[in-house]
Amino acid sequence: MVLLGxxxxxxxxxxxxxxxxxxxxxxxxxxxxxxxxxxxxxxLLGIQMGLKxxxxxxxxxxxxxxxxxxxxxxxxxxxxxLGQWLEKKLGDNQEGNIAxxxxxxxxxxxxxxxxxxxxxxxxxxxxxxxxYTKSIIDGFTSIIxxxxxxxxxxxxxxxxxxxxxxxxxxxxQIERWIPSDxxxxxxxxxxxxxxxxxxxxxxxxxxxxxxxxxNLLPSIxxxxxxxxxxxxx
Numbered sequence: 001m002v003l004l005g006x007x008x009x010x011x012x013x014x015x016x017x018x019x020x021x022x023x024x025x026x027x028x029x030x031x032x033x034x035x036x037x038x039x040x041x042x043x044l045l046g047i048q049m050g051l052k053x054x055x056x057x058x059x060x061x062x063x064x065x066x067x068x069x070x071x072x073x074x075x076x077x078x079x080x081x082l083g084q085w086l087e088k089k090l091g092d093n094q095e096g097n098i099a100x101x102x103x104x105x106x107x108x109x110x111x112x113x114x115x116x117x118x119x120x121x122x123x124x125x126x127x128x129x130x131x132y133t134k135s136i137i138d139g140f141t142s143i144i145x146x147x148x149x150x151x152x153x154x155x156x157x158x159x160x161x162x163x164x165x166x167x168x169x170x171x172x173q174i175e176r177w178i179p180s181d182x183x184x185x186x187x188x189x190x191x192x193x194x195x196x197x198x199x200x201x202x203x204x205x206x207x208x209x210x211x212x213x214x215n216l217l218p219s220i221x222x223x224x225x226x227x228x229x230x231x232x233x
Contacts, residue, residue, distance in 0.1 A: 002168050005122045005131030010161040012139035013109065017154035020146025031144060036206060038137050042114075043202030045133050046195045053192025054185070058226045062193045066219025076214035101152025105145050109138050109160045114201060116217065117194035119164040123171025124187050130198065131164065182231045186224055193223040 053059050070076070109115070114137075118130030138160075146153045174183065197219070200211040 002123055002126065002172055003165050005118060005128030005135070006161050006164040006168060008128070009109075009131050009135040009138060009164065010157040012135040013105070013142045013157040013160060014154055016139035016142030017146045017151060017157075020143040020153065021151055023143065024147055026144065026147060034140060038140065039202050039205030041202075042133060042137070042205060043199055045129065046198030046200075046202055049130075049195025049198060050192050052195070053189050055189055055227075055230070056192075058189045058223060058230070059192045059196065062189070062219045062223035062226060063196060063216065066193075066222040067216050069218040069222070070212070070215030073218070074215075075217060076212045101145060101149035102155045104149060105142060105153040105156035106159050108141065108145075109156055110163050114198065115160075115164055116167060117191075117197065117220065119167035120171050120194070120220070121191065122164075123168035124174065124183075125191075130194075182228065185231065186227045189223045189227050190220055193219050 050059075114130055114134040118128075118134050121127045121130050142153050142156075174186075178186065197213055197216055200209070200213045200216065203209040204211055204213065
């Protein structure tokens with residue numbers, strides 16, 4: 001089932017928000033320890049994905065060119081400004097608690113490499129591991145957000161499922177337009193490139209680095225273009 005990972009993600013966010021409504025206060029030590037454990041698991045998943053590539057030079061060039069494009073386009077800065085703008089617009093709303101919880105959670109769960117890489121993996125390979133991992137992270141995060149921002153967090157499950165579901169469904173159509181051998185190469189190198197981004201997310205979660213992962217997102221598109229060029233040559 002192509003949408004299985006996406007559905008699980010939405011369910012975990014919903015359950016997490018409901019649990020957050022029940023448990024008003026969570027000790028800081030528990031939050032830190034659990035998030036560190038998840039960060040280690042995310043890093044391991046990224047390593048496993050990164051090792052699936054067969055043409056490591058493509059991964060390197062994809063990260064370099066994609067990183068340059070991301071910095072030139074200032075993707076991460078624009079996403080942060082979008083979040084700040086939405087919070088300002090909704091901050092004075094009488095239902096601000098619900099609105100702020102919804103907006104904050106949506107931006108957090110939708111924007112990021114795991115959402116894109118995971119949805120692509122679901123659509124192209126039927127592999128939901130990335131989205132399952134993201135579901136665990138989002139579920140725990142929604143518990144914490146709900147304790148501070150309110151039940152509005154639960155509504156973020158809707159845009160998350162629509163966004164990731166659309167990417168997964170579109171990815172299934174790629175097979176109709178791309179030869180099987182090119183598709184296999186595309187999947188391998190895009191998975192390896194995405195794996196490096198997943199590693200970066202894990203290291204950021206552990207507090208070891210502050211990598212601007214959003215600015216590396218174009219690397220996945222660059223990987224696809226480079227694979228196509230090599231195939232044609």
